[in-house]
Amino acid sequence: xxxNPVISPSTAVDGGSASRKKQNRKLLAxxxxxxxxxxxxLVFFIGPILLTFYFAFTNLSLTGSEAQATQFVxxxxxxxxxxxxxxxxxxxxxxxxxxxxxxIGQQVLGFILALLMKEKNPAFRRVIGIIIIAGWVTxxxxxxxxxxxxxxxxxxxxxxxQQVGLxxxxxxxxxxxxxxxxxxxxxxTAFSMLVFQAALDDVPKSIxxxxxxxxxxxxxxxxxxxxxxxxxxxxxNMILVTLQTLGVFTxxxxxxxxxxxxxxxxxxxxxYNQAFVNYQLGYGTAISLILLLIGVLVSVLYLKSMKVKV
Amino acid sequence: xxxKSIKVEKVLPxxxxxxxxxxxLLPLLWVVVASVDPNxxxxxKVPSAFTMDNFKSVITDPVNIRAFIIGLLLSLGQGxxxxxxAGLAAYPLSRYQLRYKKPFMFTxxxxxxxxxxxxxxxxYQLFIYMKLQDSLWGTMFFLTxxxxxxxxxxxxxxxxxxxxxxxxxxxxxxxSVWQGLKRIVAPLMIPGICTVGIFTFSGSWGNFFxxxxxxxxxxxxxxxxxxxxxxxxxxxxxxxxxAAFSILYTFPAIVLYIFSQRFMSQGFSLGGAxxx
Numbered sequence: 001x002x003x004n005p006v007i008s009p010s011t012a013v014d015g016g017s018a019s020r021k022k023q024n025r026k027l028l029a030x031x032x033x034x035x036x037x038x039x040x041x042l043v044f045f046i047g048p049i050l051l052t053f054y055f056a057f058t059n060l061s062l063t064g065s066e067a068q069a070t071q072f073v074x075x076x077x078x079x080x081x082x083x084x085x086x087x088x089x090x091x092x093x094x095x096x097x098x099x100x101x102x103x104i105g106q107q108v109l110g111f112i113l114a115l116l117m118k119e120k121n122p123a124f125r126r127v128i129g130i131i132i133i134a135g136w137v138t139x140x141x142x143x144x145x146x147x148x149x150x151x152x153x154x155x156x157x158x159x160x161x162q163q164v165g166l167x168x169x170x171x172x173x174x175x176x177x178x179x180x181x182x183x184x185x186x187x188x189t190a191f192s193m194l195v196f197q198a199a200l201d202d203v204p205k206s207i208x209x210x211x212x213x214x215x216x217x218x219x220x221x222x223x224x225x226x227x228x229x230x231x232x233x234x235x236x237n238m239i240l241v242t243l244q245t246l247g248v249f250t251x252x253x254x255x256x257x258x259x260x261x262x263x264x265x266x267x268x269x270x271x272y273n274q275a276f277v278n279y280q281l282g283y284g285t286a287i288s289l290i291l292l293l294i295g296v297l298v299s300v301l302y303l304k305s306m307k308v309k310v
Numbered sequence: 311x312x313x314k315s316i317k318v319e320k321v322l323p324x325x326x327x328x329x330x331x332x333x334x335l336l337p338l339l340w341v342v343v344a345s346v347d348p349n350x351x352x353x354x355k356v357p358s359a360f361t362m363d364n365f366k367s368v369i370t371d372p373v374n375i376r377a378f379i380i381g382l383l384l385s386l387g388q389g390x391x392x393x394x395x396a397g398l399a400a401y402p403l404s405r406y407q408l409r410y411k412k413p414f415m416f417t418x419x420x421x422x423x424x425x426x427x428x429x430x431x432x433x434y435q436l437f438i439y440m441k442l443q444d445s446l447w448g449t450m451f452f453l454t455x456x457x458x459x460x461x462x463x464x465x466x467x468x469x470x471x472x473x474x475x476x477x478x479x480x481x482x483x484x485x486s487v488w489q490g491l492k493r494i495v496a497p498l499m500i501p502g503i504c505t506v507g508i509f510t511f512s513g514s515w516g517n518f519f520x521x522x523x524x525x526x527x528x529x530x531x532x533x534x535x536x537x538x539x540x541x542x543x544x545x546x547x548x549x550x551x552x553a554a555f556s557i558l559y560t561f562p563a564i565v566l567y568i569f570s571q572r573f574m575s576q577g578f579s580l581g582g583a584x585x586x
Contacts, residue, residue: 029487030402037399037458044433044455045421051432060435113330116323124324128331134338137567139516141538142556146337149344149549152352156340159353186334240423247425250518254538268427275431276523284431291428299423303416 049292056289060282070282077286087287089262090270094246097181097266102245105185107238110192114200115222117193129193136190144254147183148172172256176263180252184245191244192237199233200226232305239302246295267291341553350550364554374536374555381515381532382562384446388453389511393503395454396461401491403462404469405477415466421459430523437524449524453517457510468502469495501572508570512563533559 059073081087113132117125135143150156151171158168171179203226211221227234249268252258258269265273267287275284336354344350345364347357368374403411433452434443442448476498477490485493496503514520518534525531531539537559541552 026402026406030406030408033398033402036395037462040395040451040455041421041458044436044452045429045458048429048432048436049424051436052429055432055435109330113327116327120323120327124327128327131331131334131338133567134564135334137512137564138338138560139518139534139563141516141518141534141541142341142560145541145552145556146341149340149352150337155352156336156354159355186337243423243425247427249427254518254541271428271431275434281431281435285435288428288431291425295423295425295428299420302423303420306419 052285052289052292055282055285058282058285060285061279073282077283080283081286081290086262086265086270090265090267090287093177093262093264094266096177097184097248097264098242098245101181101184101248102188102241103238105181106188106192106241106245107234109185109189110237111196111234113189113193114196117197118200132193133190135186136188138187140187140248140250141254143183143187144251147179147186148255151179173260176256176260180255180264183255184248184251187251188241188244192241195233195237196230199230203229235305236302239298239305243295243298243302246291246298267294341556344549344553345557347550350553352549364550365558368551368555368558374533376529377531377533377536378558380446380530381534384450384453384521384532385511385515387450388457388514389507391450391454392457392461392510393465393507396458396465396506397496397499397503399458399462400465400469401495403466405474415463418459418462422463426456427519430519434523443524444526444530446525446530449521452524453514453520456520457513461506461510464506465499465502468499468506472498505570508566512566516563 056077057072057074058070059076060070113128117128138146148155152158153168153170155171157171161168169175207225207229208221211225216224247268248266249272252264252266252269253272256264258265258273268291271284271287271291274280274287340352340354343354343357346360346362347355348361348363349358350364402408403415408414437443437445437448437452440448472495477494480490480494481487516534518538521532522535522538525535537555540555
């Protein structure tokens with residue numbers, strides 16, 4: 001509103017009520033505009049999250065007597081969970097999967113790719129870029145097929161090994177965790193590569209050149225100048241990739257089904273098995289809650305790292 | 311001596327990149343080659359002959375056609391709903407000073423990062439309570455809600471870039487807020503709307519877990535689940551058909567990705583995208 005010092009009291013009151021009317025109309029319009037989004041989010045997004053907190057404390061089940069009478073059972077799902085060796089195994093598997101597939105695998109490979117592709121022949125850069133991105137655009141379920149075929153007993157990898165005189169390996173049985181980790185790196189690296197390419201493009205060339213003139217080695221320029229400058233992107237990317245990998249179900253499920261035994265049973269697979277194979281929905285939800293809490297924790301870090309202005 | 315090291319320094323990145331590129335290409339190349347090989351197995355080999363029979367047999371199976379149509383309707387419906395609902399929600403968030411805007415936008419951003427996998431067990435239970443289990447509409451609404459946070463966040467930022475003056479001049483000419491949004495703001499946001507729409511579509515087109523949990527009737531399953539069942543039933547025998555099916559299923563995702571590249575110039579600068 002314009003601040004007019006010589007405004008008469010009556011017009012000031014009029015202006016006030018008119019603007020209040022306008023304000024109310026705006027408020028009503030906002031409410032209407034936001035309503036569909038709110039409803040959908042409330043029922044299908046926030047609702048299930050709240051239900052997670054409720055069901056995790058019940059003996060909800062799909063079959064048997066508990067299916068009829070669902071009861072509040074306090075912390076017993078969690079007591080069972082912490083005593084369940086399978087849960088501990090799943091947590092360990094998840095940690096290994098996150099560490100090697102997301103934090104080390106995709107991040108490091110994505111960074112190396114972005115760094116090496118910098119200022120290379122544009123046509124070459126394009127071809128490599130397209131190959132890497134193709135793995136990213138391919139739906140998860142197809143990624144799983146590609147890798148099952150590739151690592152199969154008579155698959156491409158073993159055929160190549162035999163060409164050079166080595167014995168074939170039953171990859172999916174002998175190295176199941178490494179197999180699902182590599183498949184996920186193959187699928188996800190493009191994202192990190194694109195993020196780091198954008199970040200590296202933002203580093204002014206003059207700063208690097210000045211450091212080289214001052215006698216810095218390539219490694220020093222990278223370690224002391226480039227990396228600190230793109231620190232923000234590294235942190236945010238690491239969190240996003242971690243969150244994405246935390247939720248991976250399809251890839252592992254289609255490649256190994258969590259097996260052999262429990263060897264690739266990450267938390268999402270464990271949750272699925274308890275809820276839909278053993279029909280223990282309450283226990284499954286308790287595992288969901290753990291998964292969700294880890295997600296919340298990492299998301300909070302994400303919000304902090306973004307330093308968003310809303 | 312020095313010249314030699316410079317040469318190595320120049321050649322080395324190209325060699326490393328070529329090796330990585332070949333390693334990345336191999337698993338993908340198999341699908342392409344196997345799909346046109348009448349005697350495909352799980353290893354890459356020069357096809358014994360060139361054939362389109364694998365594609366023919368996948369396309370001519372009415373079960374597969376139905377699964378593709380269901381998948382398309384599900385993803386298209388969800389994509390349209392997301393763009394529409396998120397576009398409406400983005401308007402007041404972009405244009406008005408609202409008291410709860412800040413916490414709302416933070417909640418939205420927070421939601422974009424939560425793994426959907428984690429809520430699927432309670433969602434399944436919710437669907438049983440609401441009698442929505444095995445419902446394609448219910449699945450579409452859930453997918454819509456799951457896609458909304460990202461879409462609202464993106465569209466709000468795209469809308470912020472549309473100058474308010476254009477809208478104001480339309481208001482002076484007598485246009486309502488709704489008309490201003492429809493005739494002035496939305497057309498200027500086409501690139502943003504397309505980007506969000508394409509990403510949302512691709513996300514649900516490729517989503518296996520959600521329909522796998524929420525849909526039970528085999529006749530209602532979208533392509534993402536039927537392809538998995540195909541793999542389970544015939545995958546180890548009919549590699550050629552599985553490969554052809556995979557290519558047909560991947561095709562829309564790739565086409566749309568290429569299409570979206572026209573609209574996305576700075577999508578991956580995390581620093582730039584954070585401005586709200």
